[in-house]
Amino acid sequence: TETGLQPERLDLDPAPVAPERDLMSKFDPLIAERQRLLDSGVTDPFAIVMEEVRSATEAVIKGRETILLGTYNYMGMTFDPDVIAAGKQALERFGSGTNGSRMLNGTFHDHMEVEQALRDFYGVSGAIVFSTGYMANLGMISTLVGKGEYVILDADSHASIYDGCKQGYAEIVRFRHNSVEDLDKRLGRLPKEAGKLVVLEGVYSMLGDVAPLKEMVAVAKKHGAMVLSDEAHSMGFYGPTGRGVYEDQGLEGQVDFVVGTFSKSVGTVGGFCISDHPKFEAIRLACRPYIFTASLPPSVVATATASIRKLMTATEKRRRLWDNARHLHGGLTQLGFRLGTKTPDSAIVAVILEDQQQAAAMWQALLDGGLYVNMARPPATPAGTFLLRCSLCAEHSREQLDRVLGMFADAGRAVGVIA
Numbered sequence: 001t002e003t004g005l006q007p008e009r010l011d012l013d014p015a016p017v018a019p020e021r022d023l024m025s026k027f028d029p030l031i032a033e034r035q036r037l038l039d040s041g042v043t044d045p046f047a048i049v050m051e052e053v054r055s056a057t058e059a060v061i062k063g064r065e066t067i068l069l070g071t072y073n074y075m076g077m078t079f080d081p082d083v084i085a086a087g088k089q090a091l092e093r094f095g096s097g098t099n100g101s102r103m104l105n106g107t108f109h110d111h112m113e114v115e116q117a118l119r120d121f122y123g124v125s126g127a128i129v130f131s132t133g134y135m136a137n138l139g140m141i142s143t144l145v146g147k148g149e150y151v152i153l154d155a156d157s158h159a160s161i162y163d164g165c166k167q168g169y170a171e172i173v174r175f176r177h178n179s180v181e182d183l184d185k186r187l188g189r190l191p192k193e194a195g196k197l198v199v200l201e202g203v204y205s206m207l208g209d210v211a212p213l214k215e216m217v218a219v220a221k222k223h224g225a226m227v228l229s230d231e232a233h234s235m236g237f238y239g240p241t242g243r244g245v246y247e248d249q250g251l252e253g254q255v256d257f258v259v260g261t262f263s264k265s266v267g268t269v270g271g272f273c274i275s276d277h278p279k280f281e282a283i284r285l286a287c288r289p290y291i292f293t294a295s296l297p298p299s300v301v302a303t304a305t306a307s308i309r310k311l312m313t314a315t316e317k318r319r320r321l322w323d324n325a326r327h328l329h330g331g332l333t334q335l336g337f338r339l340g341t342k343t344p345d346s347a348i349v350a351v352i353l354e355d356q357q358q359a360a361a362m363w364q365a366l367l368d369g370g371l372y373v374n375m376a377r378p379p380a381t382p383a384g385t386f387l388l389r390c391s392l393c394a395e396h397s398r399e400q401l402d403r404v405l406g407m408f409a410d411a412g413r414a415v416g417v418i419a
């Protein structure tokens with residue numbers, strides 16, 4: 001009977017569970033912090049829209065002509081006519097995308113060309129292109145070092161390096177930022193027979209400081225470790241042929257793997273690793289961030305090829321970029337700002353502010369005056385610092401930089417950063 005079935009049905013009902021837990025509630029502190037910042041009257045520094053981009057150094061933001069001093073367009077290649085022409089041609093000949101992995105249907109003529117351009121640029125036998133620089137670090141680190149092996153990394157490493165460690169199964173050892181002594185000490189404690197990879201960066205992007213690669217590579221070799229150097233912020237203008245800090249410090253043939261990106265000096269998007277290791281090609285067979293994602297669109301790799309080939313002979317641009325870095329660094333020092341480095345060591349000049357409030361007020365004053373710089377704060381920055389990061393472009397004119405210095409002087413006085 002119906003009544004006879006009822007107890008059975010009740011038994012089958014699921015046991016009562018707690019009300020659904022909102023997984024988004026963990027973001028409440030972040031939402032509140034952002035709201036406090038907006039309530040203080042500033043534009044959200046992390047929601048800027050480039051309404052128009054006029055050149056490598058100028059855009060329209062909030063309807064206003066703005067000088068760009070916070071992009072990684074170091075060599076100003078984004079509007080190079082040859083680069084644009086190469087992209088257009090590939091777009092027309094090969095279509096807008098590849099629809100697949102490099103492993104399957106996603107390797108086109110242009111992917112082969114860009115890897116050849118990289119081998120020529122770096123003078124090496126091997127080059128593998130990834131969809132971003134982030135994925136190049138993720139893929140290389142997680143694939144190179146496995147269970148029972150060690151990754152030894154600088155404490156101020158880029159997020160992509162940390163994430164590469166997390167994705168792999170190796171033991172992770174951190175050493176104090178740029179400390180050769182600490183690296184030596186930590187390597188000395190590891191089992192002699194275990195495989196080890198020391199991961200370094202040529203230029204550290206937050207403060208724009210340079211690694212003592214020569215000493216670090218010597219220490220790594222002493223302990224039998226291989227070395228990977230991320231040269232994202234030095235490609236194109238560091239070293240005699242623009243290969244990076246490792247070239248500048250005479251380390252060719254000693255750094256086993258160099259990781260780089262197309263999103264900075266090259267002026268488009270993509271990442272890569274180059275190496276002379278005879279078995280380097282095997283990475284393609286085992287590296288998940290290479291295999292399980294779509295390859296870059298042909299237009300993107302074609303622009304990268306054109307740009308990389310031009311960077312090989314861009315001596316004049318290189319000279320202008322370094323002149324610009326010196327001019328800005330000197331001018332800001334003279335105005336009394338506290339900078340990330342004592343000397344102009346790279347194309348990044350970081351202005352150190354006291355706290356979030358001061359950084360936001362200064363950033364806003366600059367933006368209102370027609371200047372865009374990057375605002376950076378913890379956890380991206382070292383030691384809890386608040387930074388306004390300026391990155392120079394070879395295409396910044398002297399007149400633009402003098403206007404920039406004028407804006408920094410006015411904003412710095414208005415906010416009370418300088419006297």
Ligand code: PMP
Nearest residue numbers: 132133134158205232261263270
């Ligand atoms: N490495 C470093 C040191 C970086 O600064 C960045 C990006 N800012 C990357 C890797 C990642 O590059 P991409 O933008 O190509 O993902």
